[in-house]
Amino acid sequence: MGTTVQTKPVSRSTKGTEEKLVFSLPPLPYAFDALEPHIDARTMEIHHGKHHAGYVDGLNKAVSGRDLGQPSVEELLAAIGTLPEEIRAPVRNMGGGHANHSLFWTILSPKGGGEPKADLAQALDRELGGFAHFRESITKAALGRFGSGWAWLSVEPTGKLVVESTPNQDSPRMHGNTPILGIDLWEHAYYLKYQNRRADYVQAIFNVFDWDAVGQRYFQTLRQVRGKK
């Protein structure tokens, strides 16, 4: 559960041998009510089935009929500046929405909570002043994000961990970082249960962070980063 790092596009044959780039909504890796009481079932159902599905549809419309090869959505975002100008905004918004939510579902778990272990715990100690200090930093980033957006724990191209925040659906991949944990700060992520109380939502989500999944992403990202050096 929750181990797929890349959201690969599904290629399918249409009309003979023509290959088309088609993205699909990944299934939620647990039941809608699995994260109760921290995140309510109705929110999960709408968030996954309507909001995330809408980004997937929007992305497919944006890339429809274009010869872009077979990149993953993450690869499209990392290459945003080289894409044809007329699809940059929809890939940024819709592709960002698809990639961000695909990550989000996999770093949450009904068996989550607690603290990171092993390499990630040591890296947080070494680079971000320890887990408690990291938690403070990302909470501050989350509450300081005005409007819609995300707060992230990302890995920089040097392999160093960083806490950051992006507006709307902008992905850290657009500036070369690899997100390994994200907090969705769009009001749709928490409004039905928390309304205006974003701080309560940010506090509660720590009870369902799947640190094994985040640790695994950290491990895989470091391996990729070192491979490139």
Place this chain on the structure above:
Amino acid sequence: MPFQQPPLPFAMDALKPFLSKEQLHYHYDKHHAAYFKNLNALVEGKPEAEMPLTEVVIQSAGPIFNNAAQAWNHSFYWDCMKPGGGAPKGDLAAALKRDFGSVENFKKEMTEKAVKLFGSGWAWLAADPNGNLEVLPLGNADTPLKHGKKPLLTIDVWEHAYYVDYHNERPKYVEGFWNVVNWDFVEKNLAAT
């Protein structure tokens, strides 16, 4: 307290079924009130505390701007609505026809821009310094005041404006908005340009 939240110009349940009492309660009592509270805390002991709110909006940046603009925008948004709605008349109807071709075309353009605005923000009908009307989709707290233009009408498309009643269905919220527009207020704003 230099800045005070004005009262809601209608009862909390007066816009049903467009907006529920619960939806308006969170929006007015929590979100709008918080912008005033934050603004007052931010400007304490500063020159902004002595300025009219519109001046703070025009001159400030960062957190003071965000809270001042959101305080102003919401007060303006409440005034843009009234139970029963109606239709634009007189000079306003003529100006809409002049600049958009017809009232229906104007509503179509504003609907589309409100629905498509990505993220949080507001769709505005505004008059430029030459008196020409245009629809401006602006992100987060941004307002025509900041661009030297006069706001005439606005639709709040932050998710908190509609999420209790409409969830992800922003198009339905925007469609319903047209049934409660206070066109007299819009006409008054146009006359003051």
